[in-house]
Amino acid sequence: MKDVVIIGAGIIGCFLAYDLSKYDLKIAVVEKNMDVASGATKANSAIVHSGHDPKDGTLKALLNVRGSRMYEQICKDLNCHYEKIGAYVLACGAEEEDTLLQLAKQAENRNIPFEVHTHQEIVSREQNISDEVTKGLWLPSTAIITPWEVSCVLMDNAIERGTELHLNTEVTSIEKMNHGYRIVTSKGEMMSKVVINCAGVHADEVTAMVNPHPGFTITARRGEYFVLDHLKDPVVSIILFPVPSSKGKGVLLVPTIHHNLLLGPTSDPIDEKENVDSTKEGLAEVREKMHKLIKNVPMNQVVRTFSGNRPSGSTHDFVLEEDDLNPGFLICGAIESPGIASAPAISEYMIEHFVSKRLQLLNKNNLPALVLRQRLLSEMSDTERNDKISKDSRYGKIVCRCEQISEGEIVEAIHRNTPVLTLGAVKRRLRPGMGRCQGGFCEPLVLKILARELKLSLNEIVLEEAGSNVLLEKR
């Protein structure tokens, strides 16, 4: 019997596993995909919003503000990337300026640092700002992270503290028993006193396994993005938002931790929750809308397009509750933007309001030391780096030319606590394949290393999910 089973290893599931594993509890995380952080967590704008935007009185407002204040320390503790680069909300014309000033008021009420700047002031800071922009709300506490990096390190720690992670394991049904729940998965069943549903776009379906009338439904909203290569002269050094509309925060420009530039997203409700195809229309929309904010974007430097589906709830707020009919069945649903920013606060909220009511939370004795993010060669001094190579020469063998990643680093990543089973997982740990050649050179090398380390044949290696094998048969 488990104390807690967490369904879904996105950033919410990972934060809950990390936080709950500090207590003396038996925890399992069940994830239907082959890697953690592979739903909405892997395809979003990677921003820790300051919390100025959500409506007053919502969980989004409460937890975004709180989460935004928690991130810096968490990332510091885990050696994860966190950069407080700041953001502008940009208004074009009188009508948008009104909205902008309302947002400024909201920021003020929430004790979020802000300044209102004129066109000139903005241009003096960011020279490529569009001429149409008339005013900007400067939000210096807005930060960027790499959501999958944070998720992986959180999970590394949860596992270090005894949490079980079951990847490629889909929950097919849940049955309420006398003392807990029976969770049936594609890989067998388990019993648990408490279930926390963090199933992203599927959270409504998972709730429906125990309650035929869940109080919410989820629509997947597709967001499409462009990724630009590392630029010698970055177009912008901070985040740019348009003033928000009913469809969300609009098309943004976001410099990433690794000095790429993200452009997007769109926001289109779609029927198939798992369909993350790029569309001609979506990409055209991003291209058109960004011109309102910025000029001189070198679109010939696009290295990739991607899209992600965020779980948009029928209540227009996060759904954080215990199911009415099922004590101990907890729901983290509809975690759309600002979900990444709110994640640590969502976990804290769920534990404080619900988990602690169902389980006794006793601190674990002998909590192991924190597992930190893998330190890369590029972060080391030459001496340190040579020391590493002299102990294991594979650290000298560079596999990915674009991102300069060595074989040693890849092998190290594969054998960390959170399993690395796919090419996509290697890419999210260390970035081979994210550079300008998009894996053209390194993918065959990474595939071989992965096959060797996992003791699989080359054609058993998949890109992301089961069935996405890269190679078919031997010639």
Add this chain to the structure above:
Amino acid sequence: MKTVDLVIVGAGAGGLSAALAAWNAGIRDILILEKENDTGGILNQCIHTGFGLHTFKEELSGPEYAERCAMMLKDTDVNIQCGTMVLSMTKDKILTCSSAEHGLEKIQARAVVFASGCRERSRGAIQIPGSRCAGILTAGTAQRYLNIDGWMCGKRVLILGSGDIGLIMARRMTLEGAKVVAVAELMPYSNGLPRNIKQCLDDFGIPLYLSHTITQIEGKHRVSAAVLSQVDEHLQPIKNTEKRFEVDAVLLSVGLIPENTILEEAGALIHPKTRGPVVDEQCMTSLDGVFACGNSLHVHDLVDFVYAEGQRCGQGAAAYLTQSLKQEKCVQVGAAGNVSYVLPQILHFCDAKLFFRVKTPMKNCAVVLKSGTKELKKMKKISLLPSVMEEITVTKELLEQCEDDLTLEVTSWN
């Protein structure tokens, strides 16, 4: 810090040829840094024949060509260090590189030749809508999987782009038992060499759809189908021209980009069209003593041309190192009209060859070299194709007549 007279980055045809030329010109302290475990570069995966007619007067396979190049250095003391990736270079020519054998090393070079090849334009760069599942590969990556690793990445294949690697792979996959359903090309003409269209598509009955592009890729985990649409004169897909092909792989042969990130980061001037560095007739970049040749300078259609450029580059580097008298006077050379680019972009007053490509095919035309408005040279051409690199020679005497920068253009022959 180790110091070396001439460091060459890359041991493909360009790098090996540059090394030999520099050696023959008297340079004795030469180090080639190669990222792979063997010399030869991309030739090693090009197991088809058709290489070497210009250089070796016979038809060789890629690996044979690579072997010939390596053999020619056998009797020299050129040092080749394989398994070594160059990570960065300062403009003072200090290279940082990494290898399993020597760890992280810094090398001070007196001259550097970049012969680091090119990379393939990826799916992201051309933004094909649809699924991002497995089974979408650049043609060169598929070639590597097949010819080096021995694995097939698809059984029913659609190829986008009629670049030479795409054409070669159409034949190669067919010979290995795959069905290549079509090759699609966005432009109304092929970007591959005419002989490859004949030998790789026509001879195998593989249809080539000109003015077509992929407008949708379907597939959840692996490609299940791809949709081709015809494009109009603005290269925009035309509605109701869709043809759906059930395939399990899509190969992309949609262009090559010179690989010279390190040069660019060191501050070398990069030409927006070739995407390689701006060079003079000796292949020297805007950085003093730093040279470039082969596909890292501009994308070539024949390895023999890479070899020849490597020779010029090696001689150039040797001349730089031996401080042979250098002409200071120079002019800039630019492309105009239907000329896509011309190399070198800087000419000193000496006998030289200009290499150029056209943007679109032309028949019965005149290649005109002008200095300002003054016509210096005019050459008749019956046919010009974007896939075929052309050349025009200039002499010292001719250059001495010019008072202004040079422009190369192509007009119809009257």
